[in-house]
Amino acid sequence: MGAFLFRRFALTLVTLLGITLMTFLVMRIAPGGLTAGTTDLSARVSAHEQRKKFAALYDLDKPWYVQYGRWLKRLSRLDFGRSFKDDRPVLEKISERLPNTLLLNVLSLGLVFFVAVPLGILAAVKQNTVWDRAVSALVFIGFSAPTFWLALMLMMLFGVTLGWLPLSGLHALNADELSATSSVLDMARHLVLPVLISAFAGLAGLSRFVRNGLLEVVRQDYVRTARAKGLPESRVIFRHALRNALIPVVTLLGLSLPDLIGGGFIFETIFAFPGMGRLGFDAVMARDFPVVMGVGTIAAFLTLAGNLLADVTYALVDPRIRLAGKHR
Amino acid sequence: MSLLTVEDLFVEYRHGARRVPAVRHVSFSLKEGECLGVAGESGSGKSTLALALLKLLPDSASLSAQRLDFDGRSVLDLAPRELRALRGGEVGFVFQDPFSALNPVLTVGDQVDEVLEWHRGGRNRQRVLDLFAQVRLPDPGDLYGAYPHQLSGGQRQRVCLAMAIASNPKLLIADEPTTALDVTVQREILNLLDDLRRDVKTQVPHPPLRGTFPQEGKENKEFPSPLGRGQGEGLAQFRRNMKMALILVTHNVGLLSERSDRLAVMYAGEIVEIGPTATVLSRPAHPYTQGLLKSLPRLSGTDRRLPALPGQPPDPKELPSGCPFRVRCPSSFERCVVHSPALRPVLDGTVQAACHLFGDFP
Numbered sequence: 001m002g003a004f005l006f007r008r009f010a011l012t013l014v015t016l017l018g019i020t021l022m023t024f025l026v027m028r029i030a031p032g033g034l035t036a037g038t039t040d041l042s043a044r045v046s047a048h049e050q051r052k053k054f055a056a057l058y059d060l061d062k063p064w065y066v067q068y069g070r071w072l073k074r075l076s077r078l079d080f081g082r083s084f085k086d087d088r089p090v091l092e093k094i095s096e097r098l099p100n101t102l103l104l105n106v107l108s109l110g111l112v113f114f115v116a117v118p119l120g121i122l123a124a125v126k127q128n129t130v131w132d133r134a135v136s137a138l139v140f141i142g143f144s145a146p147t148f149w150l151a152l153m154l155m156m157l158f159g160v161t162l163g164w165l166p167l168s169g170l171h172a173l174n175a176d177e178l179s180a181t182s183s184v185l186d187m188a189r190h191l192v193l194p195v196l197i198s199a200f201a202g203l204a205g206l207s208r209f210v211r212n213g214l215l216e217v218v219r220q221d222y223v224r225t226a227r228a229k230g231l232p233e234s235r236v237i238f239r240h241a242l243r244n245a246l247i248p249v250v251t252l253l254g255l256s257l258p259d260l261i262g263g264g265f266i267f268e269t270i271f272a273f274p275g276m277g278r279l280g281f282d283a284v285m286a287r288d289f290p291v292v293m294g295v296g297t298i299a300a301f302l303t304l305a306g307n308l309l310a311d312v313t314y315a316l317v318d319p320r321i322r323l324a325g326k327h328r
Numbered sequence: 329m330s331l332l333t334v335e336d337l338f339v340e341y342r343h344g345a346r347r348v349p350a351v352r353h354v355s356f357s358l359k360e361g362e363c364l365g366v367a368g369e370s371g372s373g374k375s376t377l378a379l380a381l382l383k384l385l386p387d388s389a390s391l392s393a394q395r396l397d398f399d400g401r402s403v404l405d406l407a408p409r410e411l412r413a414l415r416g417g418e419v420g421f422v423f424q425d426p427f428s429a430l431n432p433v434l435t436v437g438d439q440v441d442e443v444l445e446w447h448r449g450g451r452n453r454q455r456v457l458d459l460f461a462q463v464r465l466p467d468p469g470d471l472y473g474a475y476p477h478q479l480s481g482g483q484r485q486r487v488c489l490a491m492a493i494a495s496n497p498k499l500l501i502a503d504e505p506t507t508a509l510d511v512t513v514q515r516e517i518l519n520l521l522d523d524l525r526r527d528v529k530t531q532v533p534h535p536p537l538r539g540t541f542p543q544e545g546k547e548n549k550e551f552p553s554p555l556g557r558g559q560g561e562g563l564a565q566f567r568r569n570m571k572m573a574l575i576l577v578t579h580n581v582g583l584l585s586e587r588s589d590r591l592a593v594m595y596a597g598e599i600v601e602i603g604p605t606a607t608v609l610s611r612p613a614h615p616y617t618q619g620l621l622k623s624l625p626r627l628s629g630t631d632r633r634l635p636a637l638p639g640q641p642p643d644p645k646e647l648p649s650g651c652p653f654r655v656r657c658p659s660s661f662e663r664c665v666v667h668s669p670a671l672r673p674v675l676d677g678t679v680q681a682a683c684h685l686f687g688d689f690p
Contacts, residue, residue, distance in 0.1 A: 219386075221428035228384055228423075229443050229491065230416035232409075243433045319475040320432055 008311055012304045016297075020075075023296040024068050027289055071293065080297070081290035083283075090294035093279060098298070100170055101268070101275035108195045109256065112202040117249070119203070120210025125237060127215065135207060142204025151197045151270050158193060166190050168272035194271050198264065202256065209252060213245040220244070247318050254310020257303050331498060331573050332358040332381070335395035339373070339380050339597075342388045348644050350376040350389070352597040355671065360498065361571035363525065365588030365605060367581045367620070369641055373597035374577045375424075378503045381575075382415050399498065417447040420492030424504040426484035430476035436487045437472030440494055447495035459490040462527070463520060482513035489520065493528050499573045500525070506583070518583060521574065528572045582624060585609055593617045596642050596652035599671065603679030613674045613681040615657045651684065659685060 055061045059070055074081060080090035123135040159167040170190050171183075178186055217223065218241050226240040227233075268277035276295060283291035315321040339351040351373040358364050368374045379385050381396070383403065396403045398414065406414070415421070423429045431439060440459060441451045448455075453472065460468030463486040476484055485505060492500055502521065506514035576588060584591055584605060591609070592602040593616065601614040612618045619637040639656040642648055648655055654664040663684045671680040672687070 221423060221425060222431040224384065225421070225423060225429045225488070225491075226431070228382070228415055228421035230412040230414070230446055231442070232412060240431050240434070244431070247433075318433065320477045 004315070005312070008308055012308055016300055016304055019300040020072075020293065020297050021068065023293060024071070025064070027287075027292055028064055030284075030287065075297070080294040083291050084288045085286055085291075090290045093291060094276070094294055094298055097274060097276050097279045100273065101277065104191065104194055104198070104273065104275060107191065108199040108202070109253075111195060111199040112206055113253070115199075116203050116206035117210050117246075119207040121214060121237070121242065123207065123211040124214035124218070132211075135211070139204040139208045142200050145200075147197060147201055147264075148266055148270055150200065151193070151267070154193055154197060155270075165192055170274055194267070194273055198267060206249070206252065210245065210249060213248055214241060217241045217245045243317075247314065250310060250314050250317060254307050254314075257306030257310070330357045330397075331360045331362075331399055333395055333397040334381070335393060337377070337380060337393040337396060338391070339376050339385065340390050342390070343645070346645065347390075349647070350597055350644060351380060353670075354594075354597075354599050355394075356592060356599060356602055358499070358573055358575065361525075361573050362590065363574040363576060363588045365581075365584035365591045366575060366577045366594060367579065367584060367591060368594035369579060371641055371644070372594040374579075374594050375503050376597075377594070378501050378575065378577050381501060382419055382421075383411060384415070384421070413447070416443050416492075416497075417495050418498050420495070420497040420500045422485070422488050422492045422500065422502040422505045425508045426481050426488055427508065429488055430484055432476055435473050435475055436479065436484075437474070440487065440491045443491055443494040455494075456490075459494055460487075462493075462524070463487075463490045465490070481509050482517065485509060485513075485517055486520070489517075489524065493524055493572070496528055497572060499575065501575045501577075503577045504579070505576075507578070507580075514583075518587065521576070522587060525572045525574055581609070581620060593620065596647065597644060598652065598682060600653065600683070601679065601681040602671070603681075607675070607679055611675060611679075613679055613686065614653075614683050615659050615685070616653050617681075619656075619658075651682075663687070 052061075059067050062070075071081075078091070080094075082089055083093060119135055119138075123132045126132050155167055158165045166189055170187060214237075218237075220241075223236060223241050226236045231240075265277045265281045267273075268275045269281055272278070276299060280292065280295040280299075282288075283295060334357065335355045337351060337354040338349070340347040340349050342348075354373075354377060356364070366374045366377065376385065376389070380389075380391050381398075381403070383391060385391060391404075393404060399418065401410075403411070403414070430436060437453070437456050437460075440456045441453065444455055445451045456472060457468045460471055465471055465483060465486050471479075471487075476487070479487065485508075489505075492502075500521075505521070506517050509517060574588075576584065578584060581591075588605045590603060591605040592599045593608070593614065594600065595616050601608060601612070601617045603613075608617060609621065612621050616637075619635075622635050623637060625634055637656055642652055642655070650666050651657070651660070651664040651669050654660040657664065661684070667684065669682045669684050669687070671682045673679070674681045674683075674686040
């Protein structure tokens with residue numbers, strides 16, 4: 001287990017470096033260049049001079065590898081630099097947004113998990129019945145309906161036609177004046193649609209995954225052994241089959257972590273949700289280089305950490321991995 | 329007294345819209361403590377038969393029988409709870425592949441203990457360790473918390489055996505228990521089976537627990553509870569009886585020669601010959617049994633090529649008319665094409681064979 005962890009950790013570090021390098025290079029070849037946003041609007045200095053000053057200020061006149069090296073050096077001090085746009089520290093901007101994205105996605109992932117697993121079990125145990133078909137239909141819709149379309153439709157229905165829920169953002173305009181309780185309530189109302197919609201697609205996928213995994217496991221010899229022992233069906237399913245069927249679900253959970261941290265770019269934009277995704281999206285559009293790098297690095301770091309965690313959990317739930325090499 | 333009575337058992341698998349017969353017209357009975365060997369090629373329906381006895385077949389199979397009685401009760405009419413009390417309680421199962429028969433995420437001790445929990449009124453770690461010792465697992469004390477993947481194939485099969493005998497069953501059904509094992513381990517496991525059959529004192533009457541037979545709460549007069557009053561007397565009573573009955577399914581007739589009391593030979597889902605093992609092996613009546621025995625290698629034999637039965641077993645989807653063996657049979661005649669032979673007493677009458685050669689038809 002120790003060697004396994006060390007190897008995984010070293011690999012993770014290399015991957016992280018690779019991601020930052022890729023992001024760095026992609027931003028460099030983005031059309032318009034990093035200083036394109038600087039315009040001739042100022043009366044005193046020409047845009048050309050302005051650009052040169054700007055480039056010198058941020059080392060943009062140096063070769064890319066020098067820039068990347070200096071960026072890494074600053075990173076080692078956890079200094080992500082300042083935004084080109086408003087000169088605020090990148091870390092500060094991210095720390096405003098990250099909790100929102102995390103809140104949204106943890107809620108949605110929790111919803112996915114607590115609904116999809118029982119749904120998948122139901123579909124598998126009642127295979128080829130009305131229940132199974134209903135879950136299948138739900139999955140079909142969930143998979144095929146584009147999230148942005150679904151989001152817009154539900155916003156129309158609940159936000160405009162019925163007027164039950166707010167359309168965008170995370171707080172009402174008068175949030176500052178609200179009491180603590182109504183402020184939380186306000187936030188909850190803002191979260192309903194984003195959480196439901198982002199959960200929907202994941203729900204469809206995971207419930208199908210659980211169903212198929214369970215059906216696969218139920219055919220295994222050890223399930224027949226459990227039945228031959230005279231155990232009731234509920235115990236066969238929950239004790240003998242489900243444990244094995246849920247092992248791959250842990251992996252899936254690890255794979256869904258990027259969303260959890262990065263936030264859906266399009267999704268957060270539709271809902272004007274003040275999260276990481278929108279921060280990154282706006283930064284890319286504005287060629288706000290330090291912010292793009294900051295968002296990318298932190299999202300990548302947390303994602304990789306999450307994957308590592310998923311791997312460790314995987315090992316914990318599966319004795320064949322946990323005890324590998326410890327043969328009697 | 330007959331422990332198991334099977335009359336005209338029929339199993340079909342649904343294959344899309346088609347129904348494919350796997351076991352047809354199977355009838356036999358098993359006495360208490362008796363060992364019945366069931367031999368046949370792959371696909372002859374022997375494993376399906378073994379599973380059918382306790383309705384352990386997959387959902388795609390349908391089962392019917394004139395009679396399927398275990399210990400005086402009709403298995404087909406049992407309530408699910410009563411059926412579960414039979415499975416693992418009065419009847420133990422051992423399957424072919426010990427590598428897949430144990431749950432990979434539960435410890436082996438836990439898996440054996442579960443049988444005690446369900447059929448013996450509670451978990452009992454010491455009893456599990458005793459069982460491990462009984463199936464001759466080394467260092468039983470360290471084994472309780474081991475996971476299946478940490479054990480060898482032979483050790484796993486021993487765990488499966490411990491699980492099967494944990495509740496002192498009256499009958500053990502072993503479906504090719506040694507096929508997946510090394511040859512050296514096969515013999516050990518078979519010898520162990522023999523010893524267990526002698527040593528396992530079947531069916532200690534126990535206090536009422538979930539799914540107890542025959543009626544919960546009612547005192548069983550014949551076998552008073554050994555844990556209640558008259559403990560010694562109860563134990564003596566049941567020990568008087570018993571040897572565990574065994575149905576040993578295998579494609580290796582050689583394994584059965586020294587072990588089984590009676591031998592059933594299956595072909596295309598039917599029993600084509602059944603009788604005392606020694607008689608069947610020394611004077612095989614059915615042409616299929618004869619062919620099967622001729623194809624066995626013998627240590628004393630010459631270096632000539634073993635005669636193989638010509639042809640392949642019939643596809644159960646396309647069974648021939650009349651006798652299913654007729655296309656490969658050296659002695660088939662007109663009647664075999666038209667009529668399907670039924671089992672009838674042949675030779676000295678202790679053996680039954682399904683073959684027109686023994687018919688006294690007009």
